[in-house]
Amino acid sequence: MPAKNSPKTREDAAPAKPASKKVGAETVKAKAKAKSAKPAAKFAGTLPKKPPKPVDAATRHEIFRRLAAANPDPRSDLEYTNPFTLLVAVVLSAQATDAGVNKATRRLFAVADTPAAMLALGEEGVKEHIKTIGLFNAKAKNVVALSRILVEEHGGAVPPSRAVLENLPGVGKKTAAVVVNVAFGEATIAVDTHIFRVSHRIPLAYGRTTDAIEAALTPIVPEEFRRNAHHWLILHGRYVCKARKPECWRCVIADLCRFADKTPEPKPAKGKAAAQPTIEPDEESLP
Numbered sequence: 641m642p643a644k645n646s647p648k649t650r651e652d653a654a655p656a657k658p659a660s661k662k663v664g665a666e667t668v669k670a671k672a673k674a675k676s677a678k679p680a681a682k683f684a685g686t687l688p689k690k691p692p693k694p695v696d697a698a699t700r701h702e703i704f705r706r707l708a709a710a711n712p713d714p715r716s717d718l719e720y721t722n723p724f725t726l727l728v729a730v731v732l733s734a735q736a737t738d739a740g741v742n743k744a745t746r747r748l749f750a751v752a753d754t755p756a757a758m759l760a761l762g763e764e765g766v767k768e769h770i771k772t773i774g775l776f777n778a779k780a781k782n783v784v785a786l787s788r789i790l791v792e793e794h795g796g797a798v799p800p801s802r803a804v805l806e807n808l809p810g811v812g813k814k815t816a817a818v819v820v821n822v823a824f825g826e827a828t829i830a831v832d833t834h835i836f837r838v839s840h841r842i843p844l845a846y847g848r849t850t851d852a853i854e855a856a857l858t859p860i861v862p863e864e865f866r867r868n869a870h871h872w873l874i875l876h877g878r879y880v881c882k883a884r885k886p887e888c889w890r891c892v893i894a895d896l897c898r899f900a901d902k903t904p905e906p907k908p909a910k911g912k913a914a915a916q917p918t919i920e921p922d923e924e925s926l927p
Contacts, residue, residue, distance in 0.1 A: 694860075695898070703842065703844075704862055711875065714871035717739075721749060726823050727808075728758070729741055731782060731783060732773055734775070736773045744773050748769035755790040756796055803816075814831065817854075829854055832850070835873045839853050842899065843898065886899070
C-alpha cells in the first residue's frame with residue numbers, strides 16, 4: 641500500500657496562504673472535522689437527552705427489506721464515469737446540490753476525467769468549469785492538489801483505501817466513505833444530515849454527531865443490506881423523510897417508524913388534482 645502523504649508533499653501540492661486568509665485543503669478539512677463534532681443543524685438542540693430505544697433487530701431487517709424491494713439497485717444522484725470522477729464529484733458536492741455539481745462536472749469531465757488531465761487543466765482551468773459551485777476557489781485548489789498526489793504517489797489511480805483517501809486535500813471521512821462504498825463496494829455508511837435525521841426518527845440508532853451515528857449504525861444494519869444501506873437511507877431522507885415536512889403518507893416503512901409527528905396526506909383543493917411529491921433541497925449534499 642502506498643505510504644501516506646508527507647507534510648512536504650502536501651505543501652508542494654497546495655501552497656498555503658497566510659494564516660489569516662488560508663482557504664486550502666487543510667482549512668476545508670479542519671472545518672469539516674469541526675462540523676462533524678457537532679449535531680447536524682436541523683437537530684442541534686432538539687435531540688432528546690435520554691437516547692431513545694432503537695427498533696429491534698426483526699424490525700430493522702424488515703425496514704431494509706422494504707427499502708431494498710422499493711429500490712433494488714440504488715444509485716448516487718451524482719454523475720461520474722470512473723473512481724476519479726466520482727471522487728472529484730463528491731469533493732465538489734460539499735455545501736452544494738447534486739444537480740448543481742452535475743451541471744458543472746458534465747463540462748469539466750468532458751475535458752478532464754483522469755488525474756493527469758485534471759492536473760494539466762490547472763487550477764484556473766478547473767475554476768472556469770466549476771465557478772457556479774459554492775466555494776469553487778478552495779475546491780479547485782483541492783481538486784488539482786489531490787490530482788497531483790494521485791499522479792505522483794498512486795500511479796494516477798484512486799486508492800481503494802478509506803484511510804489513504806482521507807489524507808487527500810479536500811477529502812474528509814464522509815467523502816472517503818462514499819468513494820470506497822460506490823467505487824469499490826465497501827460496506828460503509830457515510831452519515832450526512834439525511835441519514836442523521838432518518839436514523840433518529842425511526843429510530844435506528846442514536847448519536848449526537850454524525851461520527852457517533854456512523855459508529856452505532858454500521859454494525860447493526862443486517863449484513864445482506866449493508867452494501868446499499870448508505871444509498872437507501874440518503875435517498876429516503878432526500879425524497880420522502882424530509883426535514884421540514886416528511887411525506888409519511890407515501891413512506892414504505894411508515895408503520896414500522898416510531899416518529900411521533902407523522903404527516904397526513906394533504907387533501908387537494910376542490911377541483912384540483914392531488915399534490916405531487918416534491919424534492920426538498922439538500923441541507924448537505926452527499927450521494
